Amino acid sequence: xxxxxxxxxxxxxxxxxxxxxxxxxxxxxxxxxxxxxxxxxxxxxxxxxxxxxxxxxxxxxxxxxxxxxxxxxxxxxxxxxxxxxxxxxxxxxxxxxxxxxxxxxxxxxxxxxxxxxxxxxxxxxxxxxxxxxxxxxxxxxxxxxxxxxxxxxxxxxxxxxxxxxxxxxxxxxxxxxxxxxxxxxxxxxxxxxxxxxxxxxxxxxxxxxxxxxxxxxxxxxxxxxxxxxxxxxxxxxxxxxxxxxxxxxxxx
Amino acid sequence: xxxxxxxxxxxxxxxxxxxxxxxxxxxxxxxxxxxxxxxxxxxxxxxxxxxxxxxxxxxxxxxxxxxxxxxxxxxxxxxxxxxxxxxxxxxxxxxxxxxxxxxxxxxxxxxxxxxxxxxxxxxxxxxxxxxxxxxxxxxxxxxxxxxxxxxxxxxxxxxxxxxxxxxxxxxxxxxxxxxxxxxxxxxxxxxxxxxxxxxxxxxxxxxxxxxxxxxxxxxxxxxxxxxxxxxxxxxxxxxxxxxxxxxxx
Numbered sequence: 001x002x003x004x005x006x007x008x009x010x011x012x013x014x015x016x017x018x019x020x021x022x023x024x025x026x027x028x029x030x031x032x033x034x035x036x037x038x039x040x041x042x043x044x045x046x047x048x049x050x051x052x053x054x055x056x057x058x059x060x061x062x063x064x065x066x067x068x069x070x071x072x073x074x075x076x077x078x079x080x081x082x083x084x085x086x087x088x089x090x091x092x093x094x095x096x097x098x099x100x101x102x103x104x105x106x107x108x109x110x111x112x113x114x115x116x117x118x119x120x121x122x123x124x125x126x127x128x129x130x131x132x133x134x135x136x137x138x139x140x141x142x143x144x145x146x147x148x149x150x151x152x153x154x155x156x157x158x159x160x161x162x163x164x165x166x167x168x169x170x171x172x173x174x175x176x177x178x179x180x181x182x183x184x185x186x187x188x189x190x191x192x193x194x195x196x197x198x199x200x201x202x203x204x205x206x207x208x209x210x211x212x213x214x215x216x217x218x219x220x221x222x223x224x225x226x227x228x229x230x231x232x233x234x235x236x237x238x239x240x241x242x243x244x245x246x247x248x249x250x251x252x
Numbered sequence: 253x254x255x256x257x258x259x260x261x262x263x264x265x266x267x268x269x270x271x272x273x274x275x276x277x278x279x280x281x282x283x284x285x286x287x288x289x290x291x292x293x294x295x296x297x298x299x300x301x302x303x304x305x306x307x308x309x310x311x312x313x314x315x316x317x318x319x320x321x322x323x324x325x326x327x328x329x330x331x332x333x334x335x336x337x338x339x340x341x342x343x344x345x346x347x348x349x350x351x352x353x354x355x356x357x358x359x360x361x362x363x364x365x366x367x368x369x370x371x372x373x374x375x376x377x378x379x380x381x382x383x384x385x386x387x388x389x390x391x392x393x394x395x396x397x398x399x400x401x402x403x404x405x406x407x408x409x410x411x412x413x414x415x416x417x418x419x420x421x422x423x424x425x426x427x428x429x430x431x432x433x434x435x436x437x438x439x440x441x442x443x444x445x446x447x448x449x450x451x452x453x454x455x456x457x458x459x460x461x462x463x464x465x466x467x468x469x470x471x472x473x474x475x476x477x478x479x480x481x482x483x484x485x486x487x488x489x490x491x492x493x494x495x496x497x498x499x500x501x
Contacts, residue, residue, distance in 0.1 A: 011383040011384075130349070132344065132345055162344075165387045166387070207339075210337060210340035211341075213305050213335075214335055214340050216305060217305060217328060217332075217335075218354040219358060220353075220357050221357060223359065224357050224359060225357075225358075225361065
């Protein structure tokens with residue numbers, strides 16, 4: 001878990017790290033819409049250039065991110081191939097494989113482009129936003145909605161992210177302990193799954209119980225100090241840029 | 253007047269297991285009390301009662317003469333608990349966020365939370381790690397962070413549940429120094445352990461729990477001689493003075 005850079009917060013002191021998370025979430029929405037409405041190659045080129053620039057400004061480790069991209073490369077490839085083969089249209093002259101149309105390849109490239117853009121936006125947002133800031137922004141955005149326990153939802157999101165690496169560590173520990181006792185010789189897959197799932201579940205529940213006690217011990221309640229959100233001129237300029245990109249993708 | 257007191261404290265689990273039975277003890281302000289006992293002797297259950305996390309089947313826990321249940325938030329503010337498993341205590345995404353968790357619960361204003369967090373990180377030598385993800389810290393650093401999280405609540409009494417478990421030699425020394433400094437700065441310390449050799453030299457009193465009952469309580473010199481009867485290793489060699497047993501230079 002610790003070795004993966006994708007979708008992980010990386011602490012730096014840049015304008016994007018300091019940006020108000022509420023506006024950052026609005027930027028996420030605007031850029032995602034821009035990717036959805038993009039029709040020309042120029043649109044894709046401009047959006048990718050802007051997000052790449054954001055990643056450079058945020059000083060995120062581009063080489064490590066590209067390496068982690070391989071996890072998503074297969075999905076992007078599947079999207080491209082399925083589009084290329086299923087969308088009917090003009091055949092490519094002298095191309096050895098039939099059923100591949102020019103329109104299919106174009107649509108495949110567009111879908112792949114959109115996926116890449118969304119992955120890049122998420123990387124830029126998660127890499128520059130701590131979970132606590134994200135939690136506070138979600139809490140703020142949910143506050144006006146009636147009957148929604150915004151503090152509880154935000155705490156659940158926070159605790160989920162705290163527990164995921166711990167559960168993953170537990171899983172690795174259980175697998176290693178079972179391998180050391182030759183679990184691989186047991187050919188029954190259902191029994192093997194059961195032998196891993198039950199201790200993992202029991203340990204995770206015990207851990208959740210302990211976390212609940214620890215939070216109670218530190219006086220946790222749903223009425224806590226509220227976070228003061230601050231915006232500055234640069235934050236609004238970044239939001240304005242994202243809005244311009246959406247207008248560009250929609251009308252130009 | 254004792255700062256913390258238990259009267260006939262009894263805890264019986266729903267399956268009928270008696271965890272602790274009729275425990276009555278008094279802790280004076282500024283005292284350093286060690287509660288020792290073998291596995292399953294009821295140490296953790298007792299310490300959780302002292303923090304108001306469990307409801308007694310019988311008996312009471314008093315803080316400055318009043319039942320802690322009368323104002324549980326105030327009691328938890330005054331009595332901090334450092335859990336045995338630091339991972340369970342850490343809820344923040346960065347070291348600083350975790351330290352700020354308690355003061356945020358106390359609804360302190362943001363500038364005060366910031367000041368407290370910085371001061372506590374400094375006291376626990378964690379300032380350089382303030383932006384780190386707690387998950388990647390070493391065992392000793394995680395234990396320090398757990399202590400920092402409790403210190404941020406500005407408690408008068410600090411309870412430690414097996415603070416040396418799983419730590420290497422430098423880790424034990426670092427946590428031991430921290431505990432002794434807290435005692436020197438006026439905090440009341442109640443420490444639960446079965447590893448007496450690491451800390452007994454610095455304690456004022458020693459209590460021994462056995463099968464949920466308080467068997468002995470007194471100065472370490474009086475009580476230690478009976479420790480082996482209750483499944484606790486006698487940490488002294490023949491005629492060795494307790495204060496010479498310290499792990500610190």
